[in-house]
Amino acid sequence: MQEWKFVSKDGRPISIRPANTNDARNIFDGFKSVVDEGVWLPTFSPNSTLGDWIHWIQRTSQNREIFLVSLLDGVYAGHLTLQPEEWMASGHVARLGIIVVEEHRRVGVGRALMMAAEEAAHAEGFEKIILSTFDSNDLAKSLYDSMGYRVVGYRMKHFKMPDGYINEVLYEKELLRKQNV
Ligand SMILES: CC(C)(COP(=O)(O)OP(=O)(O)OC[C@H]1O[C@@H](n2cnc3c(N)ncnc32)[C@H](O)[C@@H]1OP(=O)(O)O)[C@@H](O)C(=O)NCCC(=O)NCCS
Numbered sequence: 722m723q724e725w726k727f728v729s730k731d732g733r734p735i736s737i738r739p740a741n742t743n744d745a746r747n748i749f750d751g752f753k754s755v756v757d758e759g760v761w762l763p764t765f766s767p768n769s770t771l772g773d774w775i776h777w778i779q780r781t782s783q784n785r786e787i788f789l790v791s792l793l794d795g796v797y798a799g800h801l802t803l804q805p806e807e808w809m810a811s812g813h814v815a816r817l818g819i820i821v822v823e824e825h826r827r828v829g830v831g832r833a834l835m836m837a838a839e840e841a842a843h844a845e846g847f848e849k850i851i852l853s854t855f856d857s858n859d860l861a862k863s864l865y866d867s868m869g870y871r872v873v874g875y876r877m878k879h880f881k882m883p884d885g886y887i888n889e890v891l892y893e894k895e896l897l898r899k900q901n902v
Pocket residue numbers: 755761819820821822825826827828829830831832833853854855858859860861863864867
């Protein structure tokens with residue numbers, strides 16, 4: 722099984738690997754905790770069951786979806802998903818989703834997940850990654866900017882959150898082709 726290794730800003734090991742069904746409980750709880758923060762994701766309740774996450778992880782062994790988990794010093798810290806765009810002619814494009822749980826943010830887990838995801842996406846034949854975030858999400862925007870994602874547009878007032886409207890920022894990045902040398 723493929724594994725990527727990094728070191729956090731405070732010196733702890735970060736391991737990234739494909740998710741398996743034993744991770745589903747941590748992933749489910751992690752997603753729920755981020756939804757419960759109420760400020761980062763455009764949903765007000767998790768709207769999914771543990772079984773949904775198990776099925777999603779299982780599906781990734783049969784399709785082109787990529788599901789990565791990050792462990793910080795052996796403890797679940799977050800996860801990342803890549804899903805092919807649905808149009809037949811857009812099968813080279815993957816849509817990225819990422820969360821890092823609150824207690825493990827700002828030490829490099831998000832960056833490690835993104836770096837591993839680009840390699841995994843390239844290996845799967847994807848040529849481009851797209852994603853979006855709330856315009857109010859400075860941490861996410863700074864991560865995407867620093868990794869070379871470019872802003873390709875805004876959807877104004879796209880989300881109506883409890884504290885008011887939020888614009889959506891759309892990002893994309895074309896993955897570099899590896900040269901045969
Ligand atoms: C956005 C998110 C995935 C980033 O993950 P993270 O592990 O916290 O990010 P990292 O520690 O890898 O930091 C990445 C970059 O963020 C930036 N950053 C760090 N702290 C920051 C701060 N306080 N304010 C603004 N930017 C900051 C830096 O540019 C950092 O790059 P560096 O490594 O060169 O310093 C994570 O915060 C998260 O899951 N948030 C809630 C859910 C969410 O927003 N998901 C994305 C929705 S699109």
